[in-house]
Amino acid sequence: MELVSRMMEGSLPYDIGVVSESTEHDAPRRRDAKTDRLQAIPMFQACSQRQLTALARIAEVVEVPAGKVLARAGEAGQEFFLIMDGTAHVEVTPKKQVQLGPGAFFGEMSLIDGGPRSATVVAETPLRLLVINRRNFSTLLTEIPDLTLNLLEVLSKRVRQAERAVAP
Numbered sequence: 001m002e003l004v005s006r007m008m009e010g011s012l013p014y015d016i017g018v019v020s021e022s023t024e025h026d027a028p029r030r031r032d033a034k035t036d037r038l039q040a041i042p043m044f045q046a047c048s049q050r051q052l053t054a055l056a057r058i059a060e061v062v063e064v065p066a067g068k069v070l071a072r073a074g075e076a077g078q079e080f081f082l083i084m085d086g087t088a089h090v091e092v093t094p095k096k097q098v099q100l101g102p103g104a105f106f107g108e109m110s111l112i113d114g115g116p117r118s119a120t121v122v123a124e125t126p127l128r129l130l131v132i133n134r135r136n137f138s139t140l141l142t143e144i145p146d147l148t149l150n151l152l153e154v155l156s157k158r159v160r161q162a163e164r165a166v167a168p
Contacts, residue, residue: 001125016079023056026102028111030093033053034056034059034061035049035053035055037084038052038055038056038059038130039052039104040162041082041084041130042103042151043082043103043105043147044147046146047144047146047147053141053142054143055140058132058133058136058140059130059131059132059136060130060131060132061084061128061129061131062128062129062130063126063127063128063129064123064126064127064129065123065126066123066124066125066126066127066144067122067123067126068122068123069120069121069122069151070106070121070123070129070152071106071107071117071118071119071120071121072117072120073092073117073118073119073120074116074117075116075117075123076109076110076116076117077108077110077111077116077117077133077134078111078133078134079111079131079132079133079137080106080107080111080131080132080133080137081086081105081106081107081121081128081129081130081131082103082104082105082130082131083100083101083102083103083104083105083127083128083129084102084127084128084129084130085101085102085127085128086101086102086123086124086125086126086127086128087100087101087123087124087125087127088100088104088106088122088123088124088127089101089121089123089124090106090119090120090121091119091120091122096165098118099120099124105154106121107121108137108155109155110149111134111138112118112151113155114128121124125152
């Protein structure tokens with residue numbers, strides 16, 4: 001399956017503490033648990049079992065401590081993040097700050113348009129994240145169009161909120 005082989009080629013160029021898998025024997029059980037966990041996330045509920053399995057293969061579950069900077073405004077972005085557990089603090093400007101919780105995601109903008117990060121995101125509490133690197137993110141959007149639509153809806157809402165914030 002070309003999709004799976006292309007997804008498996010990616011690596012995660014970050015240093016935020018990837019949770020490692022202990023043995024190859026445990027991998028099918030962990031993948032099933034990961035797939036079940038993914039299906040519980042609203043963003044992935046419409047995915048087929050095949051799509052969830054492919055997603056589980058390319059996504060890394062990452063745990064980070066409170067206070068860890070996950071993205072910094074102005075820097076290049078290499079990952080898409082989805083919060084599974086915990087909360088993060090997003091600072092777009094000193095006056096515009098938002099809290100994100102489970103099911104929320106960030107990092108998609110710089111992966112879509114190639115521009116720098118638009119906000120700084122810091123873990124408020126210990127976080128468990130689902131992380132997908134740039135190459136796999138592009139493949140994922142191509143292979144699972146429902147996710148693309150979901151991202152577009154969220155981006156549209158964010159643009160509307162930004163417009164309301166600057167409207168006189």
